[in-house]
Amino acid sequence: MTAAGTITVLCAVLGPVESTVVRRLGEAGAAVTVTRRCADLTELLAAAEAGSGRAAVVSATLPGLGREPVARLHQAGVRVIALDDAPEPSTERLGAIGVDAVARSVHELPAAVRDEHTRPPTAPDADLTRPRARTGRGRLIAVWGPVGAPGRTTTAIELSVALAEGPPAPDRTGPPRRSGRGSLRGRLSRAGRASRRARRGGPREQVVLADADTYGPSVAPRLGLLDDSAGLAGAVRAAAAGPLEVESLARHAPVTLPGVRVLGGIVRPARWAELSGAALDAVWDRSRDLADWVVVDTGPVLETDELLSYDTRAPQRNGATLGALAAADVVVVVGGGDPIGLHRLVRGLDDLAALPVPLTPDRLVVVNRVRAATVGDGPRGAVRTALARFAGVDPFLVPDDPAGLDAGLLTGRALSECAPGSPARTAFGDLADQVRRIVRERMSPRAEASPWVGIPNRRHA
Ligand SMILES: Nc1ncnc2c1ncn2[C@@H]1O[C@H](COP(=O)(O)OP(=O)(O)OP(=O)(O)O)[C@@H](O)[C@H]1O
Ligand SMILES: [Mg+2]
Structure with a gap:
């Protein structure tokens, strides 16, 4: 059971830094708690859709992380915070696929999770x-x-x-009238529009x-x-x-x-x-x-x-x-x-x-x-x-x-x-x-x- 006001976090972070992330998020005063440590994106999505967390902390390089899974996480009411500590940040790509926030180091993570939590929720199905x-x-x-x-x-x-x-060139015979379609004027008007189209060039x-x-x-x-x-x-x-x-x-x-x-x-x-x-x-x-x-x-x-x-x-x-x-x-x-x-x-x-x-x-x-x-x-x-x-x-x-x-x-x-x-x-x-x-x-x-x-x-x- 989690204390009221505590933000539940699903963690899908790659490599040895994962345990540091879990420890840092769980420290007293962080007001967040890690409820699931996921090995990959599939497990993360399953946990999110089961309602096991309200935020997801993911590696920026998590295999399969793209627009579609991020949309699914949003649909499940989960905010997505990416840990992107590579020397060359990929902030633009992460933003484009819908990631909510990016932390450049493990230390920034608790604040990033809390900030995201206080923002008004994204409409869960806004994308689709x-x-x-x-x-x-x-x-x-x-x-x-x-x-x-x-x-x-x-x-x-x-x-x-x-x-x-x-659009057709201006027509001196005036706008087409439905009532005239079968009439001589209607036929002339249609022929005129066709030939104006034909003459227009590229x-x-x-x-x-x-x-x-x-x-x-x-x-x-x-x-x-x-x-x-x-x-x-x-x-x-x-x-x-x-x-x-x-x-x-x-x-x-x-x-x-x-x-x-x-x-x-x-x-x-x-x-x-x-x-x-x-x-x-x-x-x-x-x-x-x-x-x-x-x-x-x-x-x-x-x-x-x-x-x-x-x-x-x-x-x-x-x-x-x-x-x-x-x-x-x-x-x-x-x-x-x-x-x-x-x-x-x-x-x-x-x-x-x-x-x-x-x-x-x-x-x-x-x-x-x-x-x-x-x-x-x-x-x-x-x-x-x-x-x-x-x-x-x-x-x-x-x-x-x-x-x-x-x-x-x-x-x-x-x-x-x-x-x-x-x-x-x-x-x-x-x-x-x-x-x-x-x-x-x-x-x-x-x-x-x-x-x-x-x-x-x-x-x-
Ligand atoms: N106004 C028309 N006069 C004569 N033949 C037409 C006309 N409109 C379409 N066709 C012919 O009808 C056939 C079916 O047309 P089309 O492929 O556009 O239909 P569709 O609804 O896209 O079919 P599908 O369900 O296979 O996608 C085609 O051979 C096409 O050349
Ligand atoms: Mg067709």
């Missing part, structure tokens, strides 16, 4: 459950959709390219396109990249080991399309655990410093692991998707333009709404591959009516364009390069404009007052 990361300047767009290959990857790629092209904004689909990653093969590039998993490993510099992140994300860097996905779904946790969150944060837009292709499955909720520390099968959704400024939900695709989309919107993860209310619903062959004459109206009735949303429509998309598959390129006149390309360009509009309105001071300002196509409660 924050609703939206807002560091840096880039905006994160998560592209999600239910099973059945509705076009998540296609949407993520084409949205990335359209965002990189920058990319004007920077985009990071990341593949976080841990079931069927396909961004890299779709764009002809080699499988063995470390991509997103490499960036996550780098973030787990210490500060992730923008330059290092850029090395994992080669420029693959005009203005678009690609963080390729994992090579095999069995390696899903490589994409989860606090280090992946750190990659999203840092990507915002690398680019104006971060577009994340996600997997279709949303279930949180049985009996576990998102904010536990165990790696979650769907952690990459849930983390990207939680970090997103805008969620783009993609469904297929056929009866089964629409049915799954309606269910998927319910699943999204029921997620135990705080999500942005800024969502755009896209119905892809809209065609008369699957929904009958007047397919655009039919899809709109169905989604208004069963989901209360006004979707964004992308036409079926097998010629354009097949050319993309054949050449490994985006529509802007292999089929510039593609109707699907024009629709994805409009989608990018809509994403920009939402983000712009969200940034205006008045928008903070209402989460729904200016977002025409949202899920109605």
